[in-house]
Amino acid sequence: MNLYGISGEIFLAISGMIALLISVFSSKDSSLKITTRFCNLSLLISLILIVLSHQNSGYLFNEMYVYDGLSLYSKTLILLGTILTLLIGSKPQKIDGFNQPEYPVLILFSVLGMVLMSSSKNLISLYMALELQSLPLYVIAAINRDNLKSSEAGLKYFILGALSSGLLLFGMSLVYGAVGDTSFSLISEVSSQNMSSILLVGLVFILSGLAFKISLVPFHMWTPDVYEGAPTPVTAFFAIVPKIAAITILVRVTFSAFDNAITSWQQIIIFLSLLSMILGSFAAIMQNNLKRLMAYSSIAHMGYALVGVASGLLEGVSGVLIYMAIYIIMNVGAFIIILSMRRDNQIVEEIYDLKGISKTHPFLAFSFVTILFSMAGIPPLAGFFGKWLVFYSAVNANLIFLAIIGVLTSVVGAFYYLRIIKIMYFDENDVNLDVVENKSSMAILGLMLFLTLSFGIFLNWFVETTMGIVSLI
Amino acid sequence: MLSSIPILSSITFLPLFGALIILLTCSDDEQGGKNSKFVALWTSLITFILSLFVLFNFDNDLNNFQFIEKASWIPLSNVSYHMGVDGISLPFVILSTFLIPVCIFASFQSIKKQVPLFMSLFLILEVLMVGTFCAMDILVFYIFFEAVLIPMFLIIGIWGGVRRVYSAFKFFLYTLLGSVLMLIAIFYIFSKTGTTEINEIVKFSFPYEVQILLFIAFFASFSVKLPMWPVHTWLPDAHVEAPTAGSVILAGVLLKMGGYGFLRFSIPMFPDASILFAPFVFVLSVIAIIYTSLVALVQNDMKKMIAYSSVAHMGFVTIGAFSFTNEGMAGSVYQMVSHGLISGALFLCVGIVYDRLHTREINAYGGVTDVMPNFAVFFMFMMLASVGLPGTSGFVGELLVLVGIWKAYPIVAIFCATGLILGAIYMLWLYRRVMFGKAIKEEIVSLEKLSKREIIIFVPITALILIFGIYATPLLDITQLSINNILNITEFHQNKNKVSQIAALKDLGVI
Numbered sequence: 001m002n003l004y005g006i007s008g009e010i011f012l013a014i015s016g017m018i019a020l021l022i023s024v025f026s027s028k029d030s031s032l033k034i035t036t037r038f039c040n041l042s043l044l045i046s047l048i049l050i051v052l053s054h055q056n057s058g059y060l061f062n063e064m065y066v067y068d069g070l071s072l073y074s075k076t077l078i079l080l081g082t083i084l085t086l087l088i089g090s091k092p093q094k095i096d097g098f099n100q101p102e103y104p105v106l107i108l109f110s111v112l113g114m115v116l117m118s119s120s121k122n123l124i125s126l127y128m129a130l131e132l133q134s135l136p137l138y139v140i141a142a143i144n145r146d147n148l149k150s151s152e153a154g155l156k157y158f159i160l161g162a163l164s165s166g167l168l169l170f171g172m173s174l175v176y177g178a179v180g181d182t183s184f185s186l187i188s189e190v191s192s193q194n195m196s197s198i199l200l201v202g203l204v205f206i207l208s209g210l211a212f213k214i215s216l217v218p219f220h221m222w223t224p225d226v227y228e229g230a231p232t233p234v235t236a237f238f239a240i241v242p243k244i245a246a247i248t249i250l251v252r253v254t255f256s257a258f259d260n261a262i263t264s265w266q267q268i269i270i271f272l273s274l275l276s277m278i279l280g281s282f283a284a285i286m287q288n289n290l291k292r293l294m295a296y297s298s299i300a301h302m303g304y305a306l307v308g309v310a311s312g313l314l315e316g317v318s319g320v321l322i323y324m325a326i327y328i329i330m331n332v333g334a335f336i337i338i339l340s341m342r343r344d345n346q347i348v349e350e351i352y353d354l355k356g357i358s359k360t361h362p363f364l365a366f367s368f369v370t371i372l373f374s375m376a377g378i379p380p381l382a383g384f385f386g387k388w389l390v391f392y393s394a395v396n397a398n399l400i401f402l403a404i405i406g407v408l409t410s411v412v413g414a415f416y417y418l419r420i421i422k423i424m425y426f427d428e429n430d431v432n433l434d435v436v437e438n439k440s441s442m443a444i445l446g447l448m449l450f451l452t453l454s455f456g457i458f459l460n461w462f463v464e465t466t467m468g469i470v471s472l473i
Numbered sequence: 474m475l476s477s478i479p480i481l482s483s484i485t486f487l488p489l490f491g492a493l494i495i496l497l498t499c500s501d502d503e504q505g506g507k508n509s510k511f512v513a514l515w516t517s518l519i520t521f522i523l524s525l526f527v528l529f530n531f532d533n534d535l536n537n538f539q540f541i542e543k544a545s546w547i548p549l550s551n552v553s554y555h556m557g558v559d560g561i562s563l564p565f566v567i568l569s570t571f572l573i574p575v576c577i578f579a580s581f582q583s584i585k586k587q588v589p590l591f592m593s594l595f596l597i598l599e600v601l602m603v604g605t606f607c608a609m610d611i612l613v614f615y616i617f618f619e620a621v622l623i624p625m626f627l628i629i630g631i632w633g634g635v636r637r638v639y640s641a642f643k644f645f646l647y648t649l650l651g652s653v654l655m656l657i658a659i660f661y662i663f664s665k666t667g668t669t670e671i672n673e674i675v676k677f678s679f680p681y682e683v684q685i686l687l688f689i690a691f692f693a694s695f696s697v698k699l700p701m702w703p704v705h706t707w708l709p710d711a712h713v714e715a716p717t718a719g720s721v722i723l724a725g726v727l728l729k730m731g732g733y734g735f736l737r738f739s740i741p742m743f744p745d746a747s748i749l750f751a752p753f754v755f756v757l758s759v760i761a762i763i764y765t766s767l768v769a770l771v772q773n774d775m776k777k778m779i780a781y782s783s784v785a786h787m788g789f790v791t792i793g794a795f796s797f798t799n800e801g802m803a804g805s806v807y808q809m810v811s812h813g814l815i816s817g818a819l820f821l822c823v824g825i826v827y828d829r830l831h832t833r834e835i836n837a838y839g840g841v842t843d844v845m846p847n848f849a850v851f852f853m854f855m856m857l858a859s860v861g862l863p864g865t866s867g868f869v870g871e872l873l874v875l876v877g878i879w880k881a882y883p884i885v886a887i888f889c890a891t892g893l894i895l896g897a898i899y900m901l902w903l904y905r906r907v908m909f910g911k912a913i914k915e916e917i918v919s920l921e922k923l924s925k926r927e928i929i930i931f932v933p934i935t936a937l938i939l940i941f942g943i944y945a946t947p948l949l950d951i952t953q954l955s956i957n958n959i960l961n962i963t964e965f966h967q968n969k970n971k972v973s974q975i976a977a978l979k980d981l982g983v984i
Contacts, residue, residue: 379616407653
């Protein structure tokens with residue numbers, strides 16, 4: 001069997017094990033640093049391997065594993081997102097005495113699960129990849145063992161995550177019962193001929209399980225607590241990377257396994273998307289903690305992204321994929337700022353701590369303002385183009401009410417983003433905020449700022465690439 | 474040579490380079506502030522000169538968009554970066570490029586903190602305003618149109634008065650709420666027609682029911698921007714709290730985006746719905762003219778009074794536009810340009826006394842004429858122009874609108890004329906209370922005279938108001954053909970409606 005198509009994942013698995021050894025056998029002081037560097041390097045190499053090996057598309061292991069444009073796109077985003085979050089989190093970690101070398105290793109394994117997940121075309125491989133992705137995440141959420149909030153977050157995440165896995169598995173078993181097979185292609189065949197009620201119930205459970213992972217309302221309860229409780233570098237990772245994998249697999253399940261049963265899942269997706277947009281926007285208004293606010297903001301963003309899936313059109317999926325790229329850009333930028341906030345060497349994460357930052361750290365403030373306006377979806381910034389693509393596909397699919405509610409909630413969303421801008425720029429500062437000076441983070445922030453400002457220029461490249469990808473799903 | 478240089482893009486994006494230079498090089502100290510003022514002023518002046526080049530090379534007899542630039546942006550969806558000017562957009566482009574250097578020059582003294590940021594935001598604002606008026610692709614238009622919110626929000630919020638936060642939020646959320654509905658309407662148009670070219674969409678005729686919904690969505694955006702009664706309430710707040718230059722640009726250009734939107738999109742794209750909604754628009758506009766004039770009468774704050782007078786003047790703009798007569802529409806454009814100059818100048822006047830006395834309360838003044846004779850002349854001129862004294866541009870705009878509406882709906886004209894009288898009452902009363910009387914208060918007696926810089930700001934505006942007031946032909950010539958195009962569309966649909974009504978009556982056996 002030719003394993004070239006999966007070489008990136010194999011490399012990642014082996015280097016994960018090596019990283020484990022490195023973390024154990026290196027000296028305690030430098031262990032985290034060395035392991036992080038090693039993990040970054042192996043992520044980069046496996047990214048290169050994946051890009052090389054995914055030039056052609058094909059199947060492996062009886063169609064359990066597929067390598068195609070969609071998996072290449074999402075794996076690229078996942079790996080880039082991970083590398084970026086590891087880079088921006090490394091310096092603050094050291095300062096906060098958060099020193100477990102397992103952290104990058106666990107992330108590596110979780111990422112392995114994610115890349116496998118975006119390639120799975122079978123319920124079994126999907127479930128295995130999903131669990132490989134989730135288990136390290138539960139541990140990472142609680143990695144700050146001495147912190148009560150972090151442990152609580154880990155436990156909460158684990159229990160709810162296990163519940164969602166249970167739902168998923170139950171749904172899968174129902175689908176297997178109805179179809180007699182677990183491969184997406186056969187599910188697609190059967191669902192096109194006879195969408196039996198067992199299959200439908202199975203689909204609902206599978207979608208609920210996935211909605212947990214993407215943190216869509218009403219399966220979002222864990223998100224704010226886990227985001228708040230976990231150490232900030234971990235939150236940054238949670239906010240950015242797992243969503244890409246989960247959205248990808250959602251797209252695969254809806255457009256590849258149940259592609260002929262659009263009417264069955266479209267309502268569910270519309271419902272999830274509507275609730276997420278509304279709750280994400282309104283609940284964030286009351287938040288003063290930046291990490292909780294980012295949690296609700298990510299719920300709302302996932303709601304917007306899902307509008308593209310709800311449209312049931314290929315251009316909607318292309319919009320979702322572009323939305324995810326934009327989402328990474330904005331969130332990496334935002335988390336760089338959250339990660340660098342300090343007062344008297346203590347981590348601070350209240351939005352009022354940002355008071356007057358425009359005078360003391362003009363570049364940081366300017367970048368954050370740009371990113372926040374972009375999150376609010378104001379043109380000509382990146383966030384607007386994401387909303388444009390998904391809402392346009394909704395209008396095209398005659399889901400005008402969904403688009404209207406979407407834009408109305410984005411106005412509500414604008415309010416809480418503006419609130420942060422107000423605190424940074426309009427309020428006079430009394431106590432200065434310290435900022436961790438970190439050159440590599442600032443360089444990444446500059447890059448993200450540039451991408452946010454000039455995304456319109458690259459839009460055409462993204463549209464053409466993703467349209468090419470989705471036409472082959 | 475003309476076709477080889479992308480002149481409109483140069484005008485649009487030149488200020489962006491100025492803004493980038495300021496943001497990257499000027500530090501937030503005294504020297505940085507000085508440098509940024511210098512860079513901003515020169516960039517905006519060069520932009521203005523470039524825009525004059527467009528004005529002088531604009532062919533009034535060519536019935537089409539000119540200086541067209543087109544570059545493919547997203548070929549798959551058929552969206553392109555498409556710029557061009559016609560008779561309706563050209564005056565606003567020039568108005569924007571003219572007012573920005575004035576504003577920058579006017580804020581040399583009054584802006585004390587974060588000067589480089591202020592200057593760069595103004596230049597970015599210029600990019601977006603010019604882009605809005607030049608865009609020939611409806612999505613590109615929307616991007617510029619809504620992006621204006623960002624710099625304006627920051628300008629009001631950072632350099633504004635006491636209640637600046639409230640005003641900035643109100644301004645931002647109000648206008649955003651209006652324009653997102655338009656965005657959905659744009660998407661709908663795009664998905665039905667398959668194009669985002671304004672020229673192509675105009676040719677497409679939507680079913681009647683669809684037109685009505687689309688008209689409402691666009692109306693939501695433009696009526697907030699203009700603003701029309703009863704969604705005008707953000708304007709007085711924003712004006713009062715914004716720094717002088719912010720008020721000038723808000724009244725001078727940003728409000729005109731609403732009127733421009735009606736003329737460019739609503740009326741030609743949805744003619745049947747526009748005809749249907751015209752009486753509704755008249756009612757709102759008449760209420761705006763009379764009600765806001767009455768409200769302006771009782772204001773104690775000078776800026777608030779001028780803000781309310783802006784709402785009243787914008788009422789004339791909508792009445793003119795929806796009269797569907799040649800005079801009315803020409804008057805509507807004329808009124809917008811002239812109001813841009815006059816209200817801008819009035820806000821500058823308020824800014825000048827505010828810089829000295831730090832209050833806008835009318836009662837705090839009195840007898841300024843004795844102390845600041847030069848200022849009294851300019852202020853009186855602007856005040857009379859705002860009232861619509863013959864010989865000033867305000868008169869031409871209002872007269873044309875009145876003539877136009879008299880032809881179409883004489884009753885509306887009567888109400889408009891009443892508004893004119895009320896306008897004269899509050900403006901003259903304002904002038905009497907602020908300027909006349911004896912200067913008894915100590916602060917008033919010790920007021921400084923106009924500086925050279927301030928006189929330099931007023932002279933070009935005064936000259937333009939006079940020129941447009943005495944010799945109206947050049948501006949009317951520019952707009953004529955474009956207005957004819959809109960009129961052709963609306964007349965065609967009005968006649969079609971009449972024919973179908975007659976047919977319906979015949980069916981019923983009435984005729």
